[in-house]
Each structure stands twice: as C-alpha cells, then as structure tokens.
Amino acid sequence: MSAPLLELHGLRKSFGERILLDIDRLAIERGGAYVLVGANGCGKTTLMRIIAGLEPAQRGRMRFGAEEFGVAQYPEPLRHRIVYVHQHPYLFRTSLRHNLEYGLKCRALAPDERARRVEEALEWAGLRDRTATPPARLSGGEKQRAALARVRALAPELMLLDEPTSNLDREGRAQTLALLAQLRDGRRTVIVACHDQEVINLVGYARLRLEDGGIALQSG
C-alpha cells in the first residue's frame, strides 16, 4: 500500500476555551474520495480551511506528499496543489472564462494550455453556452458548477469542497451531484464536507465522521 497523500498529526484548533478540533491522526489516501460528515459547527469547514492553509491552528503537523511541516508554517507552494472551494463560491466580477483561467495564471501555465483546460472544464460543467453571461447573473447551480469547473481546470492533487449542494434547487443539486460523481475517478483526491444524504451516499466515497473534535473513518 502506498503512503497516504495527506497526513495530519496532533492537530489542535480552539477558539478561546472551546477546543474545536483535536485530531490525533488523519490519513487521506492518494486518489481517494471522502465525504466529511458531522453536526453543524463541529469543525468541518475549519478542518478543510486548515488543510488548505487559509486558517491557522494552535498546533499540529501535516505531511503532504514528501513535504512535512508544522501547520503554523504552511508552505506557499502547497496552495498550487491543494484547492478549497467555499460553501458559497465567489466568482470574480469578470468573465466566466477569466474566472476559470485565474488559478491557471497563478500557476504560470502557457496561454495555449490555459485555453485548453478552460474549454475542457467548461464543457465538463455544461457551461459552454453560458460564457457570455456575467457570473453575477448565473443561477446558484450554475455558480456552483462554475466553481467546480474552476477547481477541476487546476487539476490539484487535493480538492476540498465545502457543502457544494447547499442552497441549490432540485435541478442544481442533481447537476452538482452528477459532477461530484465524475470527480471520483481514482486519480483525483477529493474531500466533500456535507449534510446532504445524497452526497453522503455517493458511490465510492468513503465517510469521515467528525465528532467531539476527533475524526474517524467509517465504513458503509
């Protein structure tokens, strides 16, 4: 068995007296797909933000691939390998194509490669006919699909998706669920935080339960 893609050791995150996260060890396998479940306010979002380097923690060590570091010293290059998608994704007030291209520019990819990936991601998310629409005018479901397309275009080693089906209508949920099912292809590693039973039951997604600050891998 190969080494995990991500390992967390001794992670502690507290707000004042309240300890939100107290995780001895968490291992995420390369190419695995996980749903992160737990009660409201149990720290799902906080855990994903810590892994993405968007929020500090009091202590803990993280290993990602060959890199090992204390969570307080998050290495900047890791932001190109781990991408977090907000529960209510923000689309920049430019064009849809520019939104999808943004992270690719941050990675200094060649214009041809950027264009290829953007077109492929638009096709994947079924948004090719919506490129002339300002992002602010897209529906909730379309915005969520655009955010998923934006992260897919980057092809990061680890995708962290926060409640991707929340606040969507029936059609938007169905389309997003279909995309989530496609993301699990054995090459990408995906963690999806959610309450949505349909997401939790997605075929091939392992279940991580966050409870009382600790985390456990559940079967079934």
Next chain:
Amino acid sequence: MDLLEPTRRAFALLLAGDPRLLEAIWLSLWVSVAAIALVAAPSVALGFLLAKKRFPGQRAAVVLVQALLSFPTVVIGLILYLLLSRRGPFGSFDLLFTPTAIMIGYMAIAFPILVVFTISAVQGADPRVYETARALGAARLRASLTTLWEVRFGILAAVVNGFGRAVSEVGCAIMVGGNIEGLTRNIPTAIALETTKGEFAQGIALGLVLMVVALGVNVLLALLQGTGGLR
C-alpha cells in the same frame, strides 16, 4: 446686478479662445491630473493596508487620515508655504510660486480622500474575494491586487473625487502658487481674482469650464460603473 451681460461676455471669451483663459484652464487641468497620477498609487496601497492589516496603532492611523479630510486647505497651503519658502527646510529647491508647489499641495489635499475612499471600498468588498484568490493559488500580492480590481469602481470614485477636490481648490493654490498670471494662475484662483476686480465675465467663463470638467468626470465615472458593474 445684471447677470446676463457678463454671462454673454463669458461665452464670447470662451468661444474666442481668450489666451489668458486658456492658460488658466490648461494649468488647472495638467497640475490636477499630474497630482492625482502621482499620489493615487501610494494612497490606494496605504488604504488597502489600513483596511486589511491589523497592527498596533492601525485604528489611530485611520482616525488621523479621516481627520485630514476636514483639514482646511488654506492651512495645508500655509504649512507648505513654510516648508518651501526660502528659509524653510526645502527652500533650496526654489519651488514656491511654481506649478510644482501647487501640485504638491493638491497631492496633500487628495491624499486623505483617496486613502479613506479606498479603506471604505476594501472593507466593503466581499471577504471571500481575497480568500478565493488565495485558495486558487494566488500569492499575497496577487490576491491583494485582485481584491482592488474587484472594488475598482470604488477606487475609481476615490480618484474622481480626489481630482474634483484638487481642480476646484483655491486656498492652497493661492498660498503656494501666488496666482501669477501665465505661471501659476489656474481656474479657481483666477475666478477669485477676477471677481474681486469686478471682472465677472472672466469669472463666469472659468466657472463654467470648472463645472463642465466636474460634470464630465462624474458622467464618465457613472458610465463606467453602469457598464462594468454587470461584468
């Protein structure tokens, strides 16, 4: 007082392209534009830092800049006069009563406007902007520039307001410019002078130009906001 006759003569002066009038207009415009061009970038950068960074004394710095907004421009002129006069610390540069001195005054006047408007725009930005940029792999500088771009209409409003304040300012321009015809006489100082001389036609003509300039930049801003807000 009969307003019709001086107004008629004012239009006649404008249409004839009176050289004294054109000189004052040209000086006002280039000095104001140059002042804003020079002060905009550092002011916007400072506004962004004051809005986003937490450091000891940050609140006091914001209050200080806000207080500068209501600082009388004539006092700014007086301070500059003392600094630039022959006996002042910068007297050797020989800048007093030159367009450069007016430009420095305009920069000092526009600075707090630009900083305060930028703070307001950045604090009003969606907090997800910066975080989304970082999450997508942007370095801190790029994420900061992305945030500024997202609030570009607020920043543009800051620039337009700074320009409007500079181009219409009179107290500081008289103090450090001296209102010298052909050298430092600009639209507001010329209006003040011509009116005291009873030359209302010149004053009205220059006043009309000033209003057209003010209206023009604000219409431009409204047009840009109108089309860009949807993108």
